[in-house]
Amino acid sequence: MKKAFVLLLLLLLLLTLGFLLGLKIGSLPTSYATVFAALFEYDAQNATHYSIVNLRLPRLLLAFLTGASLAFSGYLMQALVNNALADPFLLGTASGASLGASFSFFLFADLTLMGLYLPPFFALLGSFAVTLVVVLLGSRRGQLIPSQMLLVGVALSSLLTALVSLLMFLSDSESQLKSVVFWSMGGFEKADWATLGYPAVALASGLVLFFFLQRHLSVLLLGAERAETLGVDVRFIRWVMLVTVSVVTGFAVAFSGPVGFVGLMVPHLTRALLGTTNRFNLLACALAGGLFLVVCDLISRWIYPPAGMPVGIVTSFFGVPFFVYLLRRKNYRFS
Amino acid sequence: MVKLFSVTKTGASGLGSTFRFWLGFICLLSFWACESKKTSAPASSAFRTVTDDLGRTVNLPVLPKRVMALTPSLTEMLFAVADTASIIARTQNCDFPAAALTKPVLNNYPMDYERLLALKPDVVFATDGIISMEVAAQVQKLGIPIYFQTYDSVADIIRGIRSLGVLLHRETQANAVADSLQTQLNQLAADTAGPNRPRVLAITWQDPIYVYGRNTVFSDKLRYAGGQNAVTEVFAQPYPALTREYILKMNPEVIIGSDFAKMEKTFFSLYPELRRIKAYQNKRIYQVTDDLMSRPSPRVVEGIAELKAVLR
Numbered sequence: 001m002k003k004a005f006v007l008l009l010l011l012l013l014l015l016t017l018g019f020l021l022g023l024k025i026g027s028l029p030t031s032y033a034t035v036f037a038a039l040f041e042y043d044a045q046n047a048t049h050y051s052i053v054n055l056r057l058p059r060l061l062l063a064f065l066t067g068a069s070l071a072f073s074g075y076l077m078q079a080l081v082n083n084a085l086a087d088p089f090l091l092g093t094a095s096g097a098s099l100g101a102s103f104s105f106f107l108f109a110d111l112t113l114m115g116l117y118l119p120p121f122f123a124l125l126g127s128f129a130v131t132l133v134v135v136l137l138g139s140r141r142g143q144l145i146p147s148q149m150l151l152v153g154v155a156l157s158s159l160l161t162a163l164v165s166l167l168m169f170l171s172d173s174e175s176q177l178k179s180v181v182f183w184s185m186g187g188f189e190k191a192d193w194a195t196l197g198y199p200a201v202a203l204a205s206g207l208v209l210f211f212f213l214q215r216h217l218s219v220l221l222l223g224a225e226r227a228e229t230l231g232v233d234v235r236f237i238r239w240v241m242l243v244t245v246s247v248v249t250g251f252a253v254a255f256s257g258p259v260g261f262v263g264l265m266v267p268h269l270t271r272a273l274l275g276t277t278n279r280f281n282l283l284a285c286a287l288a289g290g291l292f293l294v295v296c297d298l299i300s301r302w303i304y305p306p307a308g309m310p311v312g313i314v315t316s317f318f319g320v321p322f323f324v325y326l327l328r329r330k331n332y333r334f335s
Numbered sequence: 336m337v338k339l340f341s342v343t344k345t346g347a348s349g350l351g352s353t354f355r356f357w358l359g360f361i362c363l364l365s366f367w368a369c370e371s372k373k374t375s376a377p378a379s380s381a382f383r384t385v386t387d388d389l390g391r392t393v394n395l396p397v398l399p400k401r402v403m404a405l406t407p408s409l410t411e412m413l414f415a416v417a418d419t420a421s422i423i424a425r426t427q428n429c430d431f432p433a434a435a436l437t438k439p440v441l442n443n444y445p446m447d448y449e450r451l452l453a454l455k456p457d458v459v460f461a462t463d464g465i466i467s468m469e470v471a472a473q474v475q476k477l478g479i480p481i482y483f484q485t486y487d488s489v490a491d492i493i494r495g496i497r498s499l500g501v502l503l504h505r506e507t508q509a510n511a512v513a514d515s516l517q518t519q520l521n522q523l524a525a526d527t528a529g530p531n532r533p534r535v536l537a538i539t540w541q542d543p544i545y546v547y548g549r550n551t552v553f554s555d556k557l558r559y560a561g562g563q564n565a566v567t568e569v570f571a572q573p574y575p576a577l578t579r580e581y582i583l584k585m586n587p588e589v590i591i592g593s594d595f596a597k598m599e600k601t602f603f604s605l606y607p608e609l610r611r612i613k614a615y616q617n618k619r620i621y622q623v624t625d626d627l628m629s630r631p632s633p634r635v636v637e638g639i640a641e642l643k644a645v646l647r
Contacts, residue, residue, distance in 0.1 A: 055579050112601050190605075
């Protein structure tokens, strides 16, 4: 318990530092004094103040929310299918969202319809539709069969990826291709206050819900049969997990694109640090995921100003070596 | 594939495959003989070695009789310089001048190599950055010389016209076109010489925001049109992706992309933060003809005139 508190405190401290740095770095030269002035004595006429509050802060928050959502979903997913390889995109969320977003890039030249910016909307639609199909094919008589669901998810993902490739092949403009490629690698540049609420509410509800279901989750990691004998309604909890994962992941991916690797790595990291059954695992996992993407976004903007390198590239570059180190440590076991 | 399998299954594989091999070999031999005969014919009518804009050595006939371009801008150039009858085809994107539309179409993306081979051009012309080196290598493998042009400025485009004239033995025609463009250009420049040059941002794509960077012909065109590129930093890509903050910092006075009403509905509803820039506040947001903007063709001066009309 003490370990968890120290970790949570450390994560919060690092997050604060990350946010401060993120608010300072941008195209307009900014001092920390300006950052504080923008936050506490906001002057709408000042271009730097405006950028800090309306561009940098939403971007940081979106990076944080995306990282937190994906790490949280990844944790649930690994528990749900009881497999160390599981990540939040296992249900076809990422490929479904990619296909949806690609459709909007190819079908609507303006990308807006009656003032609605279409790609996130289509991405959300795509991810939910695909998840639904995976669940239907991966369950029998209302009972989820994790291994079957896993395979259906992988198979369907390949099919959808092929469809995205087909759309790309048929595209007649290089710009459309760039949109799809950019989107599929993830990024936070389009963050704004108006849309931040969706992923925030999705994540917060998920966190609160599973704070109370944490005990069931830990028991489920022991295996479905043992959980059953210990009095957990496995069937019910699996459905709750599934719906939570698809909603939380769907909203994160819709606005930021399918940022890879966070959802696989951060849950393992959390368990390595706190053990498999700590009741603060999910919270720590979400905070660590958020911190990871905030840092990755900072790195991406620092390496490649101003637009930043697609964050998916950075996550893998910096995440994989660390992940390998983690796995090679002797005392880490998945369950 | 299916047929091949059935042959092996019926046990006729030994005889079948040997027969096929020799048949194929003979076909290949006769094909090769035909090919070498074909290529030897113009060889006698003399080749020459030139260096293209990329520094590649290109071996092409002294008197090319069948020519074509793999990009719309070069098709426009060919129609301005070459004997129209010698232009044997166009790509699916080449739509100017109207006469070009009467020529057969060669698909250039993905490149239709078989059709290119069938068209038997003496030389093909390509623009750097649009036709890849991979395609160039493949075209060369087919025995078709491919000549690249590349442009950093308006002067480069005019130089490109003159160089086409030399390659196609149409110097008089090419120089007339180039001289006329140069005269118009000088007039435009004299007209717009002055310190008051609005900073112009030209947007090529909205999501992510791609713009005409510093190192494009567009920057030079603006010089003649009486403006300046709002992008002053040189990025690795000629058309860099920018952030909203970067655009806020530049605070461009004019935006080229689409007309105000349309940009309001798309671009500025997608990025409402950008409503703070001068171009939006003064409604200096304009649409120009896409092809004039993007093609380094003889119509470049027409494009500059259009920009000038908008900036005035």
